[in-house]
Amino acid sequence: MQIARHMGASIVMGTSTNDGRRARLKEFGCDLALDTRDAKWPDKVKEATGGKGVDLIVDQVSASVANQNMEAAAILGRIVNVGRLGGMKGEFNFDLHALKRIDYIASLSALAAPKRCASSSRRPRRPVAAIEAGKLSLPIDKTFPLSQAAEALAHMKANAHFGKIVLVV
DSSP: OHHHHHTTOSOOEEEOSSHHHHHHGGGGTOSEEEOTTSTTHHHHHHHHTTTSOEEEEEESSOGGGHHHHHHHEEEEEEEEEOOOTTOSOOOOOHHHHHHHTOEEESOHHHHTOGGGSSSGGGSOOOTHHHHHTTOSOOOEEEEEEGGGHHHHHHHHHTTOOSSEEEEEO
């Protein structure tokens, strides 16, 4: 969300199924926090964008929200899939995908690949300088010693974290 804000997004949205985490999203640049358990969340996205939908979705959930993501995406939108928290298999509406001509990408590195951009003016501005200047902050939920990697994974699988889980040597 912070990177989207840094790169000039006009509206930044975030999701969580947890009320407390949704409330904290504003701290990290979120204008509209949505609960994906609400089947109408794509309608709220379209309402917030004047009916257009969003240009980019960074999807960490996958299966359970794949079709809703496509509903919330704009025509010629991009969905970058970086996680499978909602499962590895699910329904996929191929007609909706084709109708909207959505780029469905399975790697965050594809988001910044200059060859995917038609002109240099559309190339993503990488946020390295903003990170180095301390303008972007990464919430660290919990740090585990490497010897407790199994506990760290259990913490992640329990979906009990807000931000990153760090393993240290």
